[in-house]
Structure formats: structure tokens, C-alpha cells
Amino acid sequence: MDVSGLTIEGLHRALEAREVTVEEICKAIFERIERLNTTLNVYITVTYEQAIERARELDAQLSTGYKPTGLYGVPVAIKDNICTKGIRTTCASRILENFVPPYSATAVEKLHAAGAVILGKTNCDEFAMGSSNENSAFGPVRNPWDLSRVPGGSSGGSAAAVAADLCVVALGSDTGGSVREPASFCGVVGLKPTYGRVSRYGLVAYGSSLDQIGPIAKTTADVARTLQVIAGWDEHDATSANLPIDDYLAALNSDVQSLRLGVPKEAFGVGLAPEVKRAVETAIANFETMGASLVEVTLPHLEYAIADYYIIATAEASANLARFDGVRYGYRAEGVETLAEMYQKTRDLGFGAEVKRRIMLGTYVLSSGYYDAYYLKAQKVRTLLEQDFRNAFTACDLIVTPTAPTPAFKLGEKISDPLEMYLADIYTVTINLAGLPAVSFPCGFSSDGLPIGCQLIAPHFQEARLLAACHQYEQNYPTAHPSARTSAGSLRWPSL
Numbered sequence: 001m002d003v004s005g006l007t008i009e010g011l012h013r014a015l016e017a018r019e020v021t022v023e024e025i026c027k028a029i030f031e032r033i034e035r036l037n038t039t040l041n042v043y044i045t046v047t048y049e050q051a052i053e054r055a056r057e058l059d060a061q062l063s064t065g066y067k068p069t070g071l072y073g074v075p076v077a078i079k080d081n082i083c084t085k086g087i088r089t090t091c092a093s094r095i096l097e098n099f100v101p102p103y104s105a106t107a108v109e110k111l112h113a114a115g116a117v118i119l120g121k122t123n124c125d126e127f128a129m130g131s132s133n134e135n136s137a138f139g140p141v142r143n144p145w146d147l148s149r150v151p152g153g154s155s156g157g158s159a160a161a162v163a164a165d166l167c168v169v170a171l172g173s174d175t176g177g178s179v180r181e182p183a184s185f186c187g188v189v190g191l192k193p194t195y196g197r198v199s200r201y202g203l204v205a206y207g208s209s210l211d212q213i214g215p216i217a218k219t220t221a222d223v224a225r226t227l228q229v230i231a232g233w234d235e236h237d238a239t240s241a242n243l244p245i246d247d248y249l250a251a252l253n254s255d256v257q258s259l260r261l262g263v264p265k266e267a268f269g270v271g272l273a274p275e276v277k278r279a280v281e282t283a284i285a286n287f288e289t290m291g292a293s294l295v296e297v298t299l300p301h302l303e304y305a306i307a308d309y310y311i312i313a314t315a316e317a318s319a320n321l322a323r324f325d326g327v328r329y330g331y332r333a334e335g336v337e338t339l340a341e342m343y344q345k346t347r348d349l350g351f352g353a354e355v356k357r358r359i360m361l362g363t364y365v366l367s368s369g370y371y372d373a374y375y376l377k378a379q380k381v382r383t384l385l386e387q388d389f390r391n392a393f394t395a396c397d398l399i400v401t402p403t404a405p406t407p408a409f410k411l412g413e414k415i416s417d418p419l420e421m422y423l424a425d426i427y428t429v430t431i432n433l434a435g436l437p438a439v440s441f442p443c444g445f446s447s448d449g450l451p452i453g454c455q456l457i458a459p460h461f462q463e464a465r466l467l468a469a470c471h472q473y474e475q476n477y478p479t480a481h482p483s484a485r486t487s488a489g490s491l492r493w494p495s496l
């Protein structure tokens with residue numbers, strides 16, 4: 001069974017025609033995982049037995065003539081900072097190395113109820129802190145397009161698993177770009193929904209005012225199908241929105257011809273790799289060919305976004321990570337004499353260097369004497385950034401920017417320079433600060449054959465419009481769509 005380029009639509013067609021069973025599909029993917037995971041390192045935990053048992057249940061239902069819809073029979077991968085009942089959830093950290101949650105995240109429950117099959121838990125940066133997946137206690141993930149490069153982060157395992165056909169759809173989480181940047185580096189589609197669109201219950205908190213779970217898939221339609229399932233209000237998450245959910249799949253073909261596309265001039269300046277600039281400008285011209293009108297918009301506070309994000313995100317992280325103290329769950333250091341020593345040693349040995357850096361930064365910006373100068377000011381800048389978007393959206397329907405300033409960089413290239421690493425997030429963090437939905441989709445390749453991502457941003461809760469534009473672009477310019485990969489042979493994984 002060839003699972004390369006497999007989409008939900010293709011899978012459902014094959015299941016309905018009885019050409020294949022869910023069990024066969026899962027086994028074919030597990031066979032690939034067996035072969036490729038030692039190289040790519042995308043899965044931290046593989047749940048073979050549970051998945052096969054589940055597949056058999058679904059096959060039994062199909063054999064009664066049941067018509068697959070939603071995510072029925074779809075093999076999915078879950079980022080390892082999203083809780084899965086009875087399945088180890090490590091957050092790619094030593095401190096949770098053996099943590100088995102007693103409950104599942106709402107998004108996971110919903111996937112299950114929709115008929116998905118969980119194949120395993122994907123590698124990521126420790127507690128989702130990073131842009132390259134190199135901050136994992138389980139080792140880095142490699143980019144399937146070029147094994148010497150990073151897959152992006154922090155949901156690097158999820159994006160690489162989708163790109164390498166080691167699952168059909170994956171869940172990631174996005175606090176400052178962690179779904180979109182890896183999607184861009186791995187040539188797949190990744191959506192960060194509006195803050196509150198998807199329940200955060202069971203997502204291990206990093207920056208609670210920024211975090212969202214988002215789907216990663218090979219096509220926009222598959223992203224839409226997954227969002228349809230995971231979106232919605234949840235009594236367990238007070239910040240989830242009690243608003244109607246659009247029919248995202250039906251909206252994919254809605255009219256985008258009269259679209260007004262906002263192009264922020266600040267997003268195309270210094271620091272942007274010429275190849276990325278060219279690819280995104282080509283995408284913008286293609287949108288124009290499709291009938292969109294271009295509007296120049298301005299995001300005057302964009303230059304403060306990185307500083308703003310790294311104050312707010314670290315402040316929230318320092319508070320959220322206080323719970324990992326070795327008392328109730330997770331790793332506990334041994335050979336200690338006092339309680340204080342136990343806390344200290346547990347956290348010292350349990351957390352990696354980047355997580356400790358964030359906790360220290362966050363504690364500093366919240367400490368008395370510095371609170372007003374850093375944290376309070378950052379909250380004010382956050383409001384200014386939100387206003388920038390509100391103003392821009394009075395003149396346009398969607399905004400377009402690059403997803404990341406460069407294509408995937410080399411493993412080790414930025415790891416010793418945190419500031420350099422943080423700059424990779426320049427186009428993505430503002431979206432979380434403003435709580436907006438945004439998608440990254442493939443729009444071209446670098447001269448080295450690496451995928452380049454384009455980011456589309458919509459007003460709050462306008463995911464339907466966002467996905468429609470993205471889908472129709474993909475139909476007209478199938479840069480890295482699975483059908484283009486196979487026919488044009490543009491997907492090159494020399495070493496796989």
C-alpha cells in the first residue's frame with residue numbers, strides 16, 4: 001500500500017471503494033515509521049497496539065456499510081505537549097519523561113470521537129520553546145527535505161511527520177509560530193486558529209494568553225476537515241469562544257475573487273532572505289491573477305514584536321512552569337536533604353537550557369522593580385500591535401506576509417545564539433499577540449530545493465475566509481500539493 005501523498009479525501013475514497021482497510025493503511029504507515037523514524041526522529045512514542053486495535057474497530061463498522069466522513073479512519077499524530085490519556089506525554093522534557101496523563105485534551109477527545117486513529121506522539125522543542133526542534137530532550141528532528149536541516153519548531157515532529165507521510169494529519173501547538181514555521185520549513189499547510197477557537201484544555205500551558213492547538217496537513221482541505229472537528233467551546237477552557245463554527249469545508253470554494261489582500265510594507269524589509277521575498281511576491285502576484293486586489297497596509301509596531309513576545313511569553317512561561325516541582329508528578333531528584341534542595345535539583349536536572357533561560361527571563365520581567373518597565377510596557381505594546389491589525393483590516397480582508405524570513409536552516413546553525421533563533425519568529429509572533437488566525441502554505445522553493453511558506457492572516461474567527469483563499473491558491477498553483485509532488489517529482493528526499 002503506497003501511502004505517499006495520502007490525503008483524507010483519498011483515504012475515504014479508498015475506504016468506501018473497499019480497496020483498503022484502516023488497519024492496512026495504519027500498518028503501511030507504521031512500516032514507514034519503523035524504517036524512517038531512527039533518521040527523522042519525529043515520533044517520541046509510537047502507539048502501535050492501540051492504533052491497530054482501534055483500526056479494527058473502525059473497519060468492523062465500515063464493513064456494515066458505514067460511510068466514512070470527518071476524520072474517520074484517519075491516522076493522526078499528536079504533538080507531545082498535548083495530553084493523551086494513558087499515553088506518555090513528555091513535552092520533550094526530562095521532567096515529564098515518564099508522565100502518563102490521566103485525561104486527554106479536548107482536541108484529542110474530539111479527534112477520537114470523529115474516528116481518527118492516533119499513531120503516536122511527536123517530538124517538539126521542550127515545552128514548545130524553540131523554533132528549530134533542537135531543544136528536545138529526545139534529540140532533534142531532521143527535515144525530510146534535507147536531513148542536514150531543521151524541520152522548524154516547536155512542532156517540528158508534527159510537520160516532518162506529515163511531510164514524510166508518517167501520518168496523514170497532525171496536531172501542533174502555536175504560541176508564537178510553532179505550527180506555521182515548521183509547516184513552512186517542511187512544505188506543508190499549518191493553521192493557527194483564532195485564540196479561543198480551539199480548546200486549550202489538556203494542552204500543557206506555555207504562554208496561556210497566546211497558546212492555540214492547530215492542525216498540520218498536506219492540503220488546506222485536510223486542515224479544514226481537522227479544524228471542523230477540533231473547533232468549539234469547551235466548558236473546561238474558560239478562554240474558549242462560545243461562537244458558532246463555520247462550515248470550513250463547504251466554504252473552501254466560496255468566492256475569493258473580490259478579495260482585498262493587504263501587503264504590509266514592513267514585512268518585506270531587512271532580514272528577509274531574497275529567495276523567500278521573491279517566492280512570496282510571486283504568490284502575491286498569483287493572488288492578483290486570481291482576481292484579488294492588492295492594498296498596501298502598515299503595521300508600524302512590527303519592529304517591537306519580537307521583544308514584546310519574548311517578554312510576555314517568558315513571563316507566562318515562568319508562572320506556568322512553576323508547577324513542575326517534583327512533588328505530584330514528573331521527575332523527582334534523588335539524594336536530597338531538604339524540600340528546597342529537592343525543588344532546586346529537580347528543576348535543575350529536569351529542565352533543559354532554553355527552558356531555564358525562559359524561566360529566568362520571565363521571572364526577571366515580572367519581578368518587583370522591573371514589572372512596570374518590562375511586563376506592563378509589553379502589555380501596552382501588545383495593544384498597539386492589536387490596533388495595527390485592526391486598522392489594517394479596515395482596508396483589506398486578509399493580510400499576506402512570509403511565514404519565516406528564511407527557508408529551513410542547518411542543524412546547529414543558530415542554537416548557540418538565542419537572539420538569532422528568536423528572529424526566526426518575526427512574522428509569526430505578532431499573530432499570537434493579536435489573537436488572530438493565520439495559515440502557512442507552500443508557495444515555492446529555494447534554489448536548494450527547500451520549501452518556502454507564505455502566511456495569510458485573517459480577522460478574528462474568519463478561518464473560513466482564510467482557508468478558502470489558501471485552498472483556491474493551492475488549486476491554481478499547486479506548488480507542493482501532493483499531486484504536484486508526484487507528477488512533477490518536486491519532492492526530493494534523497495536520503496529516504
Ligand code: GLN
Pocket residue numbers: 128129130131153154173174175176177178179206313425
Ligand atoms: N519559537 C517561539 C518560541 O520559542 C514560538 C514557539 C511556539 O509557538 N510554541 O517561543
